[in-house]
Amino acid sequence: MTVPDADKRLRVRVDPIRCTAFGFCAEFCPELFELDEWGYAWLKTRDVDGAAERLVRETARLCPRGAIAIDEVVRGDASVETRRPVLRLLDISRISNKP
Amino acid sequence: MITLPAQASPVAAGSLGLEDVSAGAVEDFPDYVRRGGYSDAAWNSPPDELISVIAESGLRGRGGSGFPTGTKWKSMTSVATPPVVVVNAAESEPASHKDFVLLRLRPHLVIEGALLAGRAIGADSCVFYTHDLDAKQIVDAAWAELMAAGAELPHWRAVVAPRTYVAGEASAAVNFINGRRAIPTGKPPSVRERGVDGRPTLVQNAETLAHVPGILREGSDWFRAAGTVDYPGRLLLSLNGGVRWTGVFEVQAGTPLLDVIRDLGGGAPGGIQAVLPGGYFAGWLAPDALREGVTLDPESLRAAGSDLGSAAITVIPETVCGVWQAARLLRFFANESARQCGPCTFGTAAMADAMERIARGVAREDDLDRLHHYSERMLPRRGACGHLDGATAAARTALRVFADDIASHARFGGCGRPLHCVLPGLEDADDRA
Numbered sequence: 074m075t076v077p078d079a080d081k082r083l084r085v086r087v088d089p090i091r092c093t094a095f096g097f098c099a100e101f102c103p104e105l106f107e108l109d110e111w112g113y114a115w116l117k118t119r120d121v122d123g124a125a126e127r128l129v130r131e132t133a134r135l136c137p138r139g140a141i142a143i144d145e146v147v148r149g150d151a152s153v154e155t156r157r158p159v160l161r162l163l164d165i166s167r168i169s170n171k172p
Numbered sequence: 173m174i175t176l177p178a179q180a181s182p183v184a185a186g187s188l189g190l191e192d193v194s195a196g197a198v199e200d201f202p203d204y205v206r207r208g209g210y211s212d213a214a215w216n217s218p219p220d221e222l223i224s225v226i227a228e229s230g231l232r233g234r235g236g237s238g239f240p241t242g243t244k245w246k247s248m249t250s251v252a253t254p255p256v257v258v259v260n261a262a263e264s265e266p267a268s269h270k271d272f273v274l275l276r277l278r279p280h281l282v283i284e285g286a287l288l289a290g291r292a293i294g295a296d297s298c299v300f301y302t303h304d305l306d307a308k309q310i311v312d313a314a315w316a317e318l319m320a321a322g323a324e325l326p327h328w329r330a331v332v333a334p335r336t337y338v339a340g341e342a343s344a345a346v347n348f349i350n351g352r353r354a355i356p357t358g359k360p361p362s363v364r365e366r367g368v369d370g371r372p373t374l375v376q377n378a379e380t381l382a383h384v385p386g387i388l389r390e391g392s393d394w395f396r397a398a399g400t401v402d403y404p405g406r407l408l409l410s411l412n413g414g415v416r417w418t419g420v421f422e423v424q425a426g427t428p429l430l431d432v433i434r435d436l437g438g439g440a441p442g443g444i445q446a447v448l449p450g451g452y453f454a455g456w457l458a459p460d461a462l463r464e465g466v467t468l469d470p471e472s473l474r475a476a477g478s479d480l481g482s483a484a485i486t487v488i489p490e491t492v493c494g495v496w497q498a499a500r501l502l503r504f505f506a507n508e509s510a511r512q513c514g515p516c517t518f519g520t521a522a523m524a525d526a527m528e529r530i531a532r533g534v535a536r537e538d539d540l541d542r543l544h545h546y547s548e549r550m551l552p553r554r555g556a557c558g559h560l561d562g563a564t565a566a567a568r569t570a571l572r573v574f575a576d577d578i579a580s581h582a583r584f585g586g587c588g589r590p591l592h593c594v595l596p597g598l599e600d601a602d603d604r605a
Contacts, residue, residue, distance in 0.1 A: 087554075088358050088556070089358070089512075089513035089514065089515060089516070089554055089555055089556050090357070090358050090512045090513055092513075093514070109515060109519075109550055110550075111514055111515070111518040111519075112514075113514040113515050113554075115515075115550065115554070
């Protein structure tokens with residue numbers, strides 16, 4: 074297992090036009106995704122710690138609509154939100170049994 | 173002997189010169205040239221100089237978002253394929269009439285602005301985008317005059333889009349020009365990267381372009397002599413609602429809003445209960461802000477909880493129920509949703525339902541909490557375009573501005589004033605003449 078890059082940040086986006094409320098994301102990664110009262114994906118935060126990369130990418134791959142996009146944030150990017158907490162997911166054991 | 177000032181400007185600083193055009197007449201090509209239009213000064217300078225003068229002038233987009241025009245143009249110069257200029261004259265705001273008045277009086281001003289923008293960024297075609305067949309005919313006629321005068325012109329097309337609210341958004345405009353429905357798409361890619369025919373596209377509001385020829389002819393200092401440091405120049409505003417005189421006026425940016433209502437609107441005979449200062453998407457403004465001297469520029473209005481938007485001002489008199497205006501405005505957002513994004517489709521309707529129940533005095537126990545939850549936490553920034561954010565701003569600011577009325581609706585089932593909507597374009601059916 075590779076050592077996660079401590080400085081790596083990911084930015085998660087949900088394409089609201091593509092999202093049709095399957096809800097798999099909130100089922101699979103409730104740390105990051107919530108569903109609103111109509112069942113559409115609602116991000117708790119958009120900047121995610123690099124340690125959670127596998128989990129977030131797996132969640133994006135599972136979306137039947139391909140509505141979840143993940144960008145790598147360049148270090149020193151001024152647009153990274155500092156007000157809101159960056160989600161740190163240390164428990165990535167749930168997907169460690171996957172290839 | 174009378175000595176004239178050495179360099180007298182023909183028009184006041186930053187002005188579009190609409191007042192000098194004889195009423196009811198469209199300014200034609202010879203008249204426009206006589207008043208300094210299509211002058212060599214602007215047309216002989218190199219493209220990068222055009223961009224730097226516009227950047228120095230501090231001109232900001234007049235269509236709603238207030239983005240710096242110079243920055244926008246600069247970002248277009250690094251593109252590989254020749255870009256397209258789209259003149260956005262689709263005035264989707266029901267309360268806004270400024271672009272149409274501008275085109276009715278001085279169509280060549282907008283066309284020259286578009287041509288100069290095209291020259292600055294190296295565009296080889298220009299698309300005029302509007303809701304209004306009259307506007308299309310006016311600019312087509314003006315373009316024909318230019319062609320008859322032997323001008324070397326880019327490719328030109330004028331299109332008339334359906335009169336919906338979201339059709340005025342930049343990506344919706346590009347979609348319609350490309351032969352699809354006039355509804356927004358998500359970003360990225362932005363229209364700047366991939367727009368008309370897949371080419372980089374500059375979408376600019378008609379009034380913004382109309383300021384360009386004046387700035388390039390008279391210089392950026394002339395433009396900066398009016399307005400504020402952050403928002404220089406003059407702007408066109410549309411005045412509606414409970415004032416004596418409604419209409420389109422040109423003022424300096426930074427003019428106190430109360431002066432606009434008193435001096436240009438002739439006062440508000442029914443009192444001022446609330447104001448929508450920037451069109452329907454910028455949110456409500458309480459009358460306290462007017463007394464505290466809020467001015468017509470984005471910084472001042474944002475500090476007061478609203479925004480300048482497209483400067484379509486609507487004054488709500490004390491004689492009608494304010495909560496009902498807020499409810500009808502939210503219903504407008506629900507009706508005008510493109511129904512592409514789930515949160516917008518359902519969220520705008522849920523907010524309108526809750527506010528209407530409050531206005532009618534049949535609110536459910538959790539309606540007020542729900543409105544706070546929807547507009548402050550759940551829905552902001554979740555749409556592909558700004559429509560949902562406009563609706564949440566309309567709800568969020570209404571909850572603050574009409575807080576006392578909402579409380580009396582909850583307690584007594586109403587505020588004693590008629591549920592009579594005065595918002596332009598949203599008048600209740602039985603009120604229409």
